[in-house]
Amino acid sequence: MAVYLLCFTLFLLGIYCILRKRNIIKIIIGVIISEYAVNLFFILTAYRAEGRAPIYSKSAIIENMVDALPQAVVLTSIVIGLATTALLVGIAMRIYEKYGTFDITKIRDLRG
Amino acid sequence: MMQAMNIIPIFVAIPLAGSFIIAILGKRPRWAPDLISGFTTLVLLAASILAVGIANTHGVLVYSIGAWKAPIGIEMVLDGLTAFMLVTINLVAFAVSVYAVNYMEQFTSKSKFYTLFLLMLAGMNGLVVTGDMFNLFVFLEIASVASYALVAFGTEKHELEAAFKYAIMGTVASLFILLGIAILYSFTSTLNMADMASVLAQKESKNIVLMVSVLFLMGFGLKSAIVPFHAWLPDAHPSAPAPISAMLSGVLIKSLGIYALCRIFYNVIGMTAEVSSVFMFLGVLSMVVGVFLAIGQWDLKRLLAYHSISQIGYVVLGISLGTPLGVIGGLFHLFNHSIFKSLLFLDAGAVEYATGTRDLKDMGGLSAKMPATGTTNLIASMSIAGIPPFNGFWSKLIIIIATVEAGRYWYAFWAVLASLLTLASFMKVMKYAFLGALKEKWSQIKEVPVFMKLSMGVLAAICVFGGLLIIPDVADVFLNRARNVIMEGVDYAGLVLKSIR
Numbered sequence: 252m253a254v255y256l257l258c259f260t261l262f263l264l265g266i267y268c269i270l271r272k273r274n275i276i277k278i279i280i281g282v283i284i285s286e287y288a289v290n291l292f293f294i295l296t297a298y299r300a301e302g303r304a305p306i307y308s309k310s311a312i313i314e315n316m317v318d319a320l321p322q323a324v325v326l327t328s329i330v331i332g333l334a335t336t337a338l339l340v341g342i343a344m345r346i347y348e349k350y351g352t353f354d355i356t357k358i359r360d361l362r363g
Numbered sequence: 364m365m366q367a368m369n370i371i372p373i374f375v376a377i378p379l380a381g382s383f384i385i386a387i388l389g390k391r392p393r394w395a396p397d398l399i400s401g402f403t404t405l406v407l408l409a410a411s412i413l414a415v416g417i418a419n420t421h422g423v424l425v426y427s428i429g430a431w432k433a434p435i436g437i438e439m440v441l442d443g444l445t446a447f448m449l450v451t452i453n454l455v456a457f458a459v460s461v462y463a464v465n466y467m468e469q470f471t472s473k474s475k476f477y478t479l480f481l482l483m484l485a486g487m488n489g490l491v492v493t494g495d496m497f498n499l500f501v502f503l504e505i506a507s508v509a510s511y512a513l514v515a516f517g518t519e520k521h522e523l524e525a526a527f528k529y530a531i532m533g534t535v536a537s538l539f540i541l542l543g544i545a546i547l548y549s550f551t552s553t554l555n556m557a558d559m560a561s562v563l564a565q566k567e568s569k570n571i572v573l574m575v576s577v578l579f580l581m582g583f584g585l586k587s588a589i590v591p592f593h594a595w596l597p598d599a600h601p602s603a604p605a606p607i608s609a610m611l612s613g614v615l616i617k618s619l620g621i622y623a624l625c626r627i628f629y630n631v632i633g634m635t636a637e638v639s640s641v642f643m644f645l646g647v648l649s650m651v652v653g654v655f656l657a658i659g660q661w662d663l664k665r666l667l668a669y670h671s672i673s674q675i676g677y678v679v680l681g682i683s684l685g686t687p688l689g690v691i692g693g694l695f696h697l698f699n700h701s702i703f704k705s706l707l708f709l710d711a712g713a714v715e716y717a718t719g720t721r722d723l724k725d726m727g728g729l730s731a732k733m734p735a736t737g738t739t740n741l742i743a744s745m746s747i748a749g750i751p752p753f754n755g756f757w758s759k760l761i762i763i764i765a766t767v768e769a770g771r772y773w774y775a776f777w778a779v780l781a782s783l784l785t786l787a788s789f790m791k792v793m794k795y796a797f798l799g800a801l802k803e804k805w806s807q808i809k810e811v812p813v814f815m816k817l818s819m820g821v822l823a824a825i826c827v828f829g830g831l832l833i834i835p836d837v838a839d840v841f842l843n844r845a846r847n848v849i850m851e852g853v854d855y856a857g858l859v860l861k862s863i864r
Contacts, residue, residue, distance in 0.1 A: 262542070269535065275527070282534050289542050296549035321548070324497050328541060331504045335534050338508060342515055342527050349520045358524055 254295060262288035275343045275353045279336065286332045290325045297321035367417050371426040371439045373410055374449060374488040375502075377403055382481035385474050396474040397464045403481060404457040407488070411449035418446040419840055423862045425494065433494075433863050434558035440494035440859055443844025448491045448622050450841075451698050454825075455613045455705045456484050462709055462818040463606040465811065466716060470604065476516065483509035483610065487618045494859060496544050496554045496631075503540070503586075503619055507533050510615055514603045525595075525602035532595045536585035543578035546571065547632075560631045560856035572632050579627055580641070587620020589679060590649035593672050597656075600671065601664035601721070605712020608664060612671040613705035617697055621678055630848070630855035634685060642683035647774050650676030650781045658788040663711045663721045663796065666788065667704065670747065673781060674700045680778065681762040682849065684769050691838075691846045692761030698842075699754040699829055703746040706822040710740040713811045713819065714796065723792065728801030732808050735816045737797045739823040744793055746826045748786035754829030761833070 265285025269278050297318035305319035343353070350358050381403035385396050417424065424441040427433065460480070467473045486506025493499050511533060515526030548554055550571050551562040563572065581592070588596040596616070600608050624642075628634050653673030660666035678700065681693025713736045714729060715721055730737030746755035759782055766775040810816070832841060848855065 266535070269531065278531060282531065282538075285535070285538055289538050289545065292542065293545040293548075296545060318552075320554070321545075324548075324554075327497070327501060331501065331508075334508055335504070335511075335530070335537075338511055339527070339530055339534070342511075342523055342530060345515070345518055346523045346527060349523060 255292070258288055258292045258295060261285075261291070264288075273355050275346065275355060275358075278355070279339050279343060282339065283332070283336060286335075290328055290332075293321050293325050293328070367421055368424045368426045368441070370410060370414060370417060371424065371441050371492055372428070374407065374414075374492055375485055377407055377410075378481040378485035378488065382478045382485065385481065386478045388474065390472070390474055396477045400460045400477040400481060401457075401464070404453065404460040404484070407453040407484070408450075408457045411446065411453045414441060414449055415446045415841060415844075417441065418443050418844060423858045425859060425863050427863065433860065434553050434555040437498050438494035438555060438557070438859070438863070439492045440557075441492060442848050442855075442858075443846075444622075444625070444848035445491050447694065447698070447841065447845035448618060449488065451701050452484070452487050452491065452614045452618055455610065455701050458705065458709070458818040458822050459606045459609050459613075461821075462609075462712075462815050464814040466606055466712055466815060467604065469716070470516070476513075476604070479509045479513050479516075480607070480610070483513065483615070487614060491618055491622060494556050496547065496556055496559065498554075499556075499623065500537070500541055500544055503623070504537060506615065506619060507537065507586075510607075510611060513607045514599045514611075516604055516607065517602070522602045525598035529595045529599035532585055532592075536582045536592075538582075539578045539585075540582035543575045543582065546578070547575055556626070556631050557856040557859035560633075560853045561860065563632055564853055564856070575632065576628070576638055579624070580638075583620050583624045583627075584645070587616045587624065587675060587679075588649075588672055589620075589645045589675065590652050590672065591645070593649065593653070596672060597665055597668045600668040600708075601662065605664075605708055605715065608667075608712070609705035609708040612668065612708055613701040616671065616675060617678070617701060621675070621682070621697060625682060625849055629852055631853070633853045634683075639683045639685050642679055643771070643774060646676045646679030646681075646683060647777050648676070649673065650680065651777050654781045654784040654788070658784055658791070661723045663714065663723055663792065664708065665721075666723075666792065667707050667711060670707075670785065670788070671700075671704060673785065674704065674747065676781070677759065677762055677778065680774060681758075681765065684765055684771075686765055686769055687846060687850060688761060688768060689765035690849050691842055692758055692765050694845050694849075695833065695842055696755075696758035696762060698832070699746065699758050699826075702822055702825050702829060703743045703753075703755060706739060706743040706819060706826065707747065709815070709819050709822070710736050710743065713815055716811055716815070717808045718805060723795040726796040726802075727805070728797070728799050729805065729808075730797040731801050732805060733810045735810060735819065739819040740797060741793060742823045742826050744789035746829075748789050749782050750786075752830065753826055754832075755826075757830045757833050 262285050265281045268281025299317050302315050302317040305316045388395050426439040428437045483506050486502045489502035511530040551559050585592040657669030678693050678697045681689050746753040749756045749759045763778050
């Protein structure tokens, strides 16, 4: 149970970072933290107490294996996260070129 | 039967292949990107119209990727709602792709634009055809990441700022969706939508479903810009190049937001009265807030972006009513809105192309110099405001009648009021931009090139004749099929699982 709570705390920490920080790079780091928290949660749901790695072989007795599917799924999700992060950092670099600052309070020509 | 289901993966494969080929070719033959993109979207449009016919004759069709049967493998499902969304998406994509041939000459790297555009299209088509929860997330991310890059395409100050805001909010939305999927998976031990629905129907699962509903409401609500989650839209949509504004406002917020909400809430976890009343409230809220914010805008594209929020409100209100009439009104308005809002954005792009400005105070009398743009803009304005013979009138009328029938008189009142305010704000657009005396400095401007006129003309024709879709015989083929999928609710699981063989 404590593991899940820690995982959730990590997620909230990331969200807090996105909402409160003024530096663009720190916001991106916030996104990454909460993304890892979600991935970690997905992996945790697959965990079985004392389970072994889900590798099938002829001699192995099939009992108490951890769930293999979330591991594959999280791998995909990490790759997607990489693409998003790369794009975010790319945009951040261009913003620095144009505005000369990473401070979002100074980058507000538009009002949503 | 075997041939019929093989059409389903085409909707993902063709745009992916197109974008790959364009990326490899680069700029070498100058005409190649235009030709490939135009051809790809034309084939997709033809295939999606074919898919409507197939969905009619076969009912639900399932394609198993790599021949792994559900619930182990990933399924692609073609039913009425999917076919309906495919036609909407690919129709707008085709018009946009024709328009971009001339419009994107202003930018330096046309081939990169088409690569991202087709990637986004592949993501949207994939999201619509998939029958697997995690697969839905993957396609959603493909479409989103491509759209972040496309919003930043101009790489000027405002584009970058808008794109950053959009990308951060979009990523947080995706995280909420992924968290929801993770919780659902840990509860049901399956990712297949149909299987998940049948497991959820058997379990006592009140609290988990409530938690997941809230997560999905936040995630997909952000993607579809329903009011408390709308802050990114008025920045992002005007900052993109005009063809992409048309795609984003026309179909992206609908396929990523509304379609996914419908599919998950109606077909997988089952709609409850509480959730649908929340949706109705949010729908009415976005309808009213969007139109009030729109009416004061002087930037043409920004005004249109706020109207997108308002019109999405109508769609959400109609679909969440849950009555057959309300759902059909919502879906019909979804189709109509994607047509006239893309047309309006393309017209705004045409004005910007000719004059270089988006400020309404700066324009005036443009109809004299740009008759085609003026006429199509007038048609689209009347459609969105709900003037009788045009398509927007019929869908709004159906939604309002359905709201009254359901006994929600206040919601109906707000719907009518929002419609009147829409009319007012588009009278403002017509008055300041197209009618009146031509300003001195615009005496040299020319009408836009032929491809832009062509695509605007096609969309305008659909605006005029779109009302015919509601004639009973035509509706049976197209709209009613999509409505039946939503109305059948969690029985969807049984139908899909039965047609896997």
